[in-house]
Amino acid sequence: MFQYEYSNKVKAMRPSIIRELLKQMADPSLISFAGGNPDPEAFPAKEIREISDRLLSGPPGRVLQYSITEGTTELREQGIKYLNAQGPVAKETDDVMVVSGSQQVMDFLSKLLCNDGDLIATEDPAFLGALNSFRSNGARLAGVALEPDGPNLAMLEAVLTGDQKPKFYYTIPNFQNPTGATCSLEKRKAVYKLCKKHGVPILEDNPYGELRFTGEDLPPIKSFDEEGLVIYAASLSKVFAPGMRIALCAGPKALIGQMTVAKQGSDVHSNLWGQRVIEEFYKTYDFAAHIQRLRGVYREKANYMMDCLREKVGGRITFEPIEGGMFLWLNLPEGVDMQAYVKKCLEHKLALVPGNAFFVDGETPCQSVRCNFSTPTMEQIDKGTTIMREVLDGMM
Amino acid sequence: MFQYEYSNKVKAMRPSIIRELLKQMADPSLISFAGGNPDPEAFPAKEIREISDRLLSGPPGRVLQYSITEGTTELREQGIKYLNAQGPVAKETDDVMVVSGSQQVMDFLSKLLCNDGDLIATEDPAFLGALNSFRSNGARLAGVALEPDGPNLAMLEAVLTGDQKPKFYYTIPNFQNPTGATCSLEKRKAVYKLCKKHGVPILEDNPYGELRFTGEDLPPIKSFDEEGLVIYAASLSKVFAPGMRIALCAGPKALIGQMTVAKQGSDVHSNLWGQRVIEEFYKTYDFAAHIQRLRGVYREKANYMMDCLREKVGGRITFEPIEGGMFLWLNLPEGVDMQAYVKKCLEHKLALVPGNAFFVDGETPCQSVRCNFSTPTMEQIDKGTTIMREVLDGMM
Numbered sequence: 001m002f003q004y005e006y007s008n009k010v011k012a013m014r015p016s017i018i019r020e021l022l023k024q025m026a027d028p029s030l031i032s033f034a035g036g037n038p039d040p041e042a043f044p045a046k047e048i049r050e051i052s053d054r055l056l057s058g059p060p061g062r063v064l065q066y067s068i069t070e071g072t073t074e075l076r077e078q079g080i081k082y083l084n085a086q087g088p089v090a091k092e093t094d095d096v097m098v099v100s101g102s103q104q105v106m107d108f109l110s111k112l113l114c115n116d117g118d119l120i121a122t123e124d125p126a127f128l129g130a131l132n133s134f135r136s137n138g139a140r141l142a143g144v145a146l147e148p149d150g151p152n153l154a155m156l157e158a159v160l161t162g163d164q165k166p167k168f169y170y171t172i173p174n175f176q177n178p179t180g181a182t183c184s185l186e187k188r189k190a191v192y193k194l195c196k197k198h199g200v201p202i203l204e205d206n207p208y209g210e211l212r213f214t215g216e217d218l219p220p221i222k223s224f225d226e227e228g229l230v231i232y233a234a235s236l237s238k239v240f241a242p243g244m245r246i247a248l249c250a251g252p253k254a255l256i257g258q259m260t261v262a263k264q265g266s267d268v269h270s271n272l273w274g275q276r277v278i279e280e281f282y283k284t285y286d287f288a289a290h291i292q293r294l295r296g297v298y299r300e301k302a303n304y305m306m307d308c309l310r311e312k313v314g315g316r317i318t319f320e321p322i323e324g325g326m327f328l329w330l331n332l333p334e335g336v337d338m339q340a341y342v343k344k345c346l347e348h349k350l351a352l353v354p355g356n357a358f359f360v361d362g363e364t365p366c367q368s369v370r371c372n373f374s375t376p377t378m379e380q381i382d383k384g385t386t387i388m389r390e391v392l393d394g395m396m
Numbered sequence: 397m398f399q400y401e402y403s404n405k406v407k408a409m410r411p412s413i414i415r416e417l418l419k420q421m422a423d424p425s426l427i428s429f430a431g432g433n434p435d436p437e438a439f440p441a442k443e444i445r446e447i448s449d450r451l452l453s454g455p456p457g458r459v460l461q462y463s464i465t466e467g468t469t470e471l472r473e474q475g476i477k478y479l480n481a482q483g484p485v486a487k488e489t490d491d492v493m494v495v496s497g498s499q500q501v502m503d504f505l506s507k508l509l510c511n512d513g514d515l516i517a518t519e520d521p522a523f524l525g526a527l528n529s530f531r532s533n534g535a536r537l538a539g540v541a542l543e544p545d546g547p548n549l550a551m552l553e554a555v556l557t558g559d560q561k562p563k564f565y566y567t568i569p570n571f572q573n574p575t576g577a578t579c580s581l582e583k584r585k586a587v588y589k590l591c592k593k594h595g596v597p598i599l600e601d602n603p604y605g606e607l608r609f610t611g612e613d614l615p616p617i618k619s620f621d622e623e624g625l626v627i628y629a630a631s632l633s634k635v636f637a638p639g640m641r642i643a644l645c646a647g648p649k650a651l652i653g654q655m656t657v658a659k660q661g662s663d664v665h666s667n668l669w670g671q672r673v674i675e676e677f678y679k680t681y682d683f684a685a686h687i688q689r690l691r692g693v694y695r696e697k698a699n700y701m702m703d704c705l706r707e708k709v710g711g712r713i714t715f716e717p718i719e720g721g722m723f724l725w726l727n728l729p730e731g732v733d734m735q736a737y738v739k740k741c742l743e744h745k746l747a748l749v750p751g752n753a754f755f756v757d758g759e760t761p762c763q764s765v766r767c768n769f770s771t772p773t774m775e776q777i778d779k780g781t782t783i784m785r786e787v788l789d790g791m792m
Contacts, residue, residue: 002597002623004651007511013657037462045456052448060441064637066433100496100641100663107662111532115403116512133661136507138534201398227398241460243668245496255400261409265529266503267496271667272639 008116009138014131014362027349031384034351036177036326037375039301042294043241044281051280052273067272069264070256071098071248075275078282079234079248086209087223089232090250097256099263100270102207102233102247106133106170108262109203109231112255113167114139121159121166121200123151125358127177130170130205142166143360146179148320150187153194160198168201168231173221175208175325178358178370182323185218192224200229207235210291212324213299228252236278238326239291244274298324298374301381305373308385313392319371326374329355332367336395342369344395350387404512405534410527410758423745427780430747432573432722433771435697438690439637440677447676448669463668465660466652467494467644471671474678475630475644482605483619485628486646493652495659496666498603498629498643502529502566504658505599505627508651509563510535517555517562517596519547521754523573526566526601538562539756542575544716546583549590556594564597564627569617571604571721574754574766578719581614588620596625603631606687608720609695624648632674634722635687640670694720694770697777701769704781709788715767722770725751728763732791738765740791746783 055063070076076096083089083096090096099105106129110120116138122131124143131141142159145152151171159166171191173183183191195202204221222232231251240246249259263269281287305328306321318331330352332338342354355368376384451459466472472492479486486492495501502525506516512534518527520539527537538555541548547567555562567587569579579587591598600617618628627647636642645655659665677683701724702717714727726748728734738750751764772780 001648002595002625004509004597004648004654006508006654007514009511010508010654010658013661040455040457040461043456043460045452045460048456048460049449049452052452053445056441056445056448059436060439060637061436064439064441064444064639065436066633066638100667103664104662112402112406113400115405116534118403129661129664132657136658136661138512199398201400229398237462241456242462243460245663245665245667252397252400258400258402258406261528262406262532265409265525265532266500267641267663268499268525269641271496271641271670273669274667 009136012135030349030351031380031387032351032375033371033373033384034353035375036372038238038242039297039374042297044285044290047281047285048241048277051277055273055276055280063273063276065272067269067275069269070260071270072272072275072279075279078279082282082287083232083234083248083250086217087219089220089222094253095250095256097249097260097263098270098275099247099249100245100267101237102205102235102249103129103133104263104266105231105233105247105249105259106130106203107137108259108266109168110134110137110139111262112258119164119166120168120170121156122170122360123172123176124360125178125355126170126360127172127205128358131360134170139167141360146176146181148181150181150183151191153187153190156191157194160194160200165198166200168203169195170203170205171221172205172207174206174218175211175322175327177207178327178353178355179329180320180322180325180327181329182218188218188221189224192221192230196227196229202230203233204230205233207238208325210239211295211298211326213295213302215323222250228255231255239294240278240281244271244277246270246274246278298326301373301378304378305371305381305385308381312385312389316392316396317388326372328371328373330369330371332369333396334367336392338367338369341391341395344391345387348387348391350384405532408531426745426747427776427783428747428771429767429769429780430749431771432768434634434638435693435770438693440681440686443677443681444637444673447673451669451672451676459669459672461668463665463671465665466656467666468668468671468675471675474675478678478683479628479630479644479646482613483615485616485618490649491646491652493645493656493659494666494671495643495645496641496663497633498601498631498645499525499529500659500662501599501627501629501643501645502526503533504655504662505564506530506533506535507658508654515560515562516564516566517552518566518756519568519572520756521574521751522566522756523568523601524754527756530566535563537756542572542577544577546577546579547587549583549586552587553590556590556596561594562596564599565591566599566601567617568601568603570602570614571607571718571723573603574723574749574751575725576716576718576721576723577725578614584614584617585620588617588626592623592625598626599629600626601629603634604721606635607691607694607722609691609698611719618646624651627651635690636674636677640667640673642666642670642674694722697769697774700774701767701777701781704777708781708785712788712792713784722768724767724769726765726767728765729792730763732788734763734765737787737791740787741783744783744787746780
């Protein structure tokens with residue numbers, strides 16, 4: 001058989017540990033706190049069905065024909081209002097493009113800006129899918145330690161002013177994946193100021209911003225941007241439905257133009273049905289009410305997960321309470337081997353993700369695990385946290 | 397404003413001339429022979445609506461939730477039968493993955509196999525989107541002259557044995573874009589033999605194979621493949637609907653696994669609604685009857701276009717008659733400036749694509765234009781070919 005020889009950039013990619021974990025989840029008795037799926041209860045399924053039926057009763061070309069690469073003008077126009085909900089990120093239609101999930105922004109931006117061996121700065125730990133996407137385009141990664149209120153600013157400046165200037169800095173300021181941390185207003189301003197000072201663009205990824213169930217919205221870093229320095233990725237997977245693979249991206253017009261050329265060379269355009277459904281939802285339904293309902297679903301589950309953890313493993317397993325998103329970052333007690341704990345939980349049919357999986361350097365010492373509350377049912381949250389207690393009791 | 401500096405690979409991309417042409421098409425009085433859109437009459441719109449309604453009445457997670465990167469097991473299983481319609485290209489589910497349009501195969505394969513400056517061999521002229529996709533991943537291109545019955549074999553061997561061995565050879569054997577040429581059985585075998593001899597994989601792109609309206613099907617190059625040397629891309633855009641952005645890819649399991657990792661880093665998975673609709677169509681409708689109907693639509697239009705051309709510009713503008721696909725490759729008479737002819741036609745509200753746009757080297761002397769018959773109506777075919785005669789009369 002022919003032996004394929006892979007490019008250096010692909011050799012640098014790491015197989016996703018989450019993907020490996022997911023394979024084990026075919027076992028229906030397994031409880032998963034390891035995934036990141038939205039609660040299907042939160043999907044506007046009825047509305048999507050109504051819209052889809054109307055669309056497919058109309059002229060077929062509107063939903064089934066080839067469309068333009070940057071996305072339908074209607075969705076880009078409608079999208080501006082919703083993109084700006086937490087602060088201004090886009091003014092005109094040409095500031096916006098439609099992508100097939102926000103992961104495409106990471107793929108295209110790193111392809112556009114990185115030659116082989118170029119550096120991308122990232123908060124550390126960070127969203128695994130982003131890191132792999134960057135690596136797949138030949139980039140090397142420089143991690144900036146993430147604190148509960150955002151990146152360590154001294155470390156960020158050190159990375160920005162190092163021997164090799166990063167091509168951009170990657171961050172999820174709201175309810176970060178994996179830590180759940182939210183960057184404070186002060187640090188948002190400081191991050192923008194530092195990046196501006198050193199001429200390093202920012203990729204601001206905001207998949208969870210709408211999922212704030214308590215506290216006040218903070219403005220996006222993009223809202224401070226007067227230099228065209230920030231590229232803003234807005235997943236719609238958590239607000240509508242991830243199976244649609246539709247997200248919005250806002251940025252300076254010239255860059256959006258180049259991103260469009262990259263998209264043309266990849267998937268030509270995003271699924272048109274998904275684009276039309278979302279544009280009709282924006283036009284004809286009460287989006288604010290939908291978001292309120294969705295926040296209610298997540299609030300209830302997050303609070304229940306935090307209550308269960310406090311009751312069953314409180315004082316031993318610690319965490320920063322979260323105000324939104326999908327994830328808790330749990331710190332295991334000193335002396336408990338984190339990897340062994342995750343393994344033992346899996347033997348007891350509970351899946352968690354070992355925290356080191358999210359670090360730029362997978363060998364970084366780590367006592368934390370990522371814990372998701374959006375996918376499991378209330379009953380599974382109860383059962384799973386009981387397993388966490390039992391396994392912990394057995395190891396201490 | 398911040399000035400972005402783009403990577404070398406992106407600088408090598410050429411803005412699509414077709415894209416530029418399409419922008420002018422906002423003018424509703426323009427007749428376009430320049431596009432490559434399927435006839436909306438050929439979409440199974442009624443069936444898609446029925447299936448979609450059933451799907452969206454069922455559990456939302458089946459259509460709206462995150463799904464697996466390689467595509468739904470059901471679509472991959474169902475797909476095998478249809479992939480093998482013109483000869484065996486896939487045996488098992490793991491030989492197949494779902495992609496968001498076959499362009500993604502070009503993106504991922506060139507990303508997987510090419511370091512910066514690596515060579516890809518391609519028939520020349522070739523599908524423009526493929527060439528740009530290859531360039532976007534840092535590849536250089538080596539063209540192999542395309543003859544009416546397939547590539548010039550001596551030139552192919554020269555490229556395969558040159559100083560720099562190509563990472564793969566790219567070909568559309570059926571009703572090629574832009575020339576409409578179909579590779580003969582002898583040349584298919586010879587291409588496989590040469591590539592096997594020199595250890596160069598083949599990317600066989602088959603977007604138009606199902607659109608044969610006369611003559612006999614020829615076996616795919618992939619059907620000769622015992623070495624895992626051929627990656628087969630099957631667009632479903634012409635068979636179902638391009639707005640869905642769903643295609644299938646068949647290849648050796650290990651490579652499909654790597655393609656899946658690349659896809660995970662780009663769009664995570666393809667639109668789930670589109671996957672489910674196609675899988676249900678395969679399961680519950682008469683696919684063969686659908687293809688027969690579709691071939692009827694294209695046969696009628698192609699024959700009408702060829703009749704109009706013979707009647708109005710016959711003897712002056714020549715072409716090889718085609719047996720399928722969407723394109724005719726028209727050769728202008730010596731002494732008529734091809735670029736000036738295209739420009740004059742556009743002034744008379746008819747869009748054609750200048751043939752040099754499809755060559756690896758855009759400066760290659762070229763007397764041909766690409767002419768599409770699937771997008772215009774019968775009336776537009778009549779009017780447009782009249783414009784071609786009038787402009788030609790004025791220039792000769």
